[in-house]
Structures are given as C-alpha cells and as structure tokens.
Amino acid sequence: MNTMSQQTTLLLASSSPRRRELIGTIGLPVLIEAPDVDETMPEGTPPDELVEQLSLRKAGTVAGRNGEQTGTIVIGSDTVVVLDGRILGKPADGDEAFAMLRALSGRTHQVYTGITCIDAGCTLPPTVAEGRGTVMPFGDVGRYRVSAEGADGKPRALVGHTVSRVTFRPMSDKEIRAYIRTGEPMDKAGAYGVQGSGALFIEKIEGDFYSVMGLPLSLLYQLLLHWGIRPFQG
Template identity: 55%
Template sequence: MNDNSITPIILASGSPRRRELLSLLGLPLEVMPSEADESFPPEWEPERIVSELALRKAEAVHPLAGERDAIIVGSDTIVVLDGRVLGKPVDAEDSKVMLAALQGRSHKVYTGVACIKLGDGRNDTLRPEVTDNSGSQSVRLGDLGQYSVLSESPDGEPVVMAGYTESKVTFRPMSGEEIDDYIKTGEPLDKAGSYGIQGIGSVFVEKIEGDFYSVMGLPLNLLYQMLLKYNVCPFKIG
C-alpha cells in the first residue's frame, strides 16, 4: 500500500459543490466529469437509485483514469416528496411547481457515494448490480445511511464500494412572490428538487434532520468511513 499522502482522489463529477466539499479532506484531488447514464426504472427505491447512479458515474470515469494508484469517487443526489423523485427542473415553470410542492412541508434527500480503487492490480471492477446495500458486508453509519463492499481484490482488500445517506429537510411556508424571486436568481434551475441549500435557497429551510453535507451533495462522513477501508485517512497526510 502506498503512503496515503500521495493517494489522489478522482472526483467523477463537474459539480463545484462536490469539488469544494471533497477538497475539505485535504487529499490530492483531480476532477474528471462523468457522462454516465442517469436513467433508472420507476420501481427502484431511492437508496438504490443514488447508490447505483453514483457507481455508474465512477465506472464511467474508470477507463479514462489510467493504471495508477488512485480512488475514483462518484456521487448522486435526489429529492423525494411523497415517494416521487424530484430531479432537476426542465424550466422555470417546472421549478415553480416543485418549490410550491415543497414549501411548508418536509421531504427527503438521498445522496449516494461510490468508490473504486485503482492500481495494485485492482482494475477489474466487475461487481453485482447495486440493490439495497443490505449484504453481509454492509456497514451502517448510525441511522444516517450505510455502505457495502461490492467487490474485493484477490487478497481480500475492498475494490468497489457504494452506499447512501438519507436526510429530512423541512421548508417553511413560502409565498408565490418569494418562489418567483428565487427562480429569477437562477439558482434552482440546475439543482435536484429545484433548490440549493448551500446558496440563497437556505433561507427557506426551517430544519434539517440528518447530514447537511449530504443535502449539499456529498456525504463526507460516509465517504470518510469508506476511505478508511482503503487505509486512506485525511488526518495522516504528510
């Protein structure tokens, strides 16, 4: 195992939010935006959706990363209201409908994260399809979420892992004028659920039950536990 101070993280996303969050760990960081297929069957449960899409993003970058010692990280976030997945709005009117539905109510935010270890002869990342992450190697993070080891190297070290977190966000009541003014800022138009909790949209959030960073788009606490499985620890750099 190489010294973790030189183990780079490859972020399979062009999201500025995820890059900012991942940089907090202080590990060498490279960004390689993923073009993975983000479609999914309507019967999939939210935790399966985000875990699978996070893994697809990491796998899409894998062939481009080369044979080196690195860890690819993929992530995906969805907003769920009354069992319905709210993706990014298609236009301002769609954004208005979403925000009107969210105001004055609670909804759930699911964020998936997946890791693929490169190098050391570990480039065969074939794995079973993600289902509910409840296999024998599943590790829970309290009541926040969990992750599973999906494949291992011949020496029993983890190669591919995927998991998710679940948080609950409550919006205060919002007037129609507030919703219109918020949409005019442009912030909601490229966000799942049509809001950004790290931006001005935070003024509408009454309460968060769960993990703030997961709602932003990357569960750092879950990712930290997964990185430890690779013997990578941000506190032992240098």
C-alpha cells in the same frame, strides 16, 4: 498524514462545483473529471438504489477511462430529492421549478445521496454492478456495502448512501418566483440549493448537511478508512 495517504489521489467524477469544493476539505490531492453518463433509470427504482447505482455509474465510467492507476480512488456521487415517495430531479424549466418548490413549501422531504469509491488500480468484477456485497450501517443516516475485495483484503469498490430530512418553512408564491429568477434552482435536484439562497427557506435539517449539498463527507471518510487512508491520523 501517513505514507499511504500521501500516495493517494482522489479522482472526483463530477462536474458539480459544490462537490469540487467539498472534496477539498479531505486534504488529499484531487483530480476532477466529468463523468458524462446516461442518468436514466427504470421507472419505479427506489431512491436509495437509484442514487447508489448512479454514483456507481459515474465512478465506474471515469475509472474505466483512466485504466488501472495504482494509488487513485475514483469517487462518484448522486443526489435526489424525494417528496411523498416521488423523486424530484432537476427542473426542466421555470414552471416545473415553481411546481416543485410550491410542493416543498411548509413540508418535510427526504434527500438521498449516493456515493461510490473505486480503486482505480483494480479491475472490478460484475458483482459490483449487481449490488452484491456485505452491507454495513452508517449510524442512523445511511449504509454502505463492500462490493468487492482484492487478494490483499482491501476493497475494490464501496457503495453507499445517506438519507437526510429537510423541512421548508411556508413560502409565498411571490418568494418562490423571486427565487426562481435568481437562476439558482435550475440545475439543482428539487429546484433548490442548500448552500445558496435556498437556505433562506429551510427551517431545519435532520441528518447530514453535506449530503444535502451533494457529497456525504463523513461517509466518504469512513469509506476511505477501508483502504487505510487516514488523512487526519498519524
């Protein structure tokens, strides 16, 4: 681990236990702070734009609370499930959870996960929120953009997303109701958790498993490399 990595702290803007667990795999010091933001977006917002903007909103809110902290990278993430172009958020109740899972049964859907990294030591220009910046592909599963750069050539903010395809096997109504009784679906986008009992219904995943969990680790690592943060390189 190089000197820069040793001086870097990651500040995760999330209350999700899954994201807290995943970010620990990077091997850098981690702080956690819930973002407490308004997650409403205009109706009809495309899912890729939605997850990017919400991840930016979460990271930006926490970065704003913490002032200009040199050596701290604030990370925000957001995940939605999309079926036939319709965004499935967290179910409001058991009936909505049942309707979501019934619709997903035997079908393939998309999981979009957005991620934002902000250098807390910099003041962000308004172009970040406007979605400007150089767009770069991330393999065939996503993209990211360098939204702003400082005088030293290093980014102030990076925003991106991944898309994964998840196929459910056919599920009986009895299985769906039993799964809902576990309580697991109620705080999950699309009413299921890939890291929990919901995995029993998944036939296959095409894309990034950790994005489906809620934090695209490989993309996050790629973003950190832009700051010269290389936890696993000498």
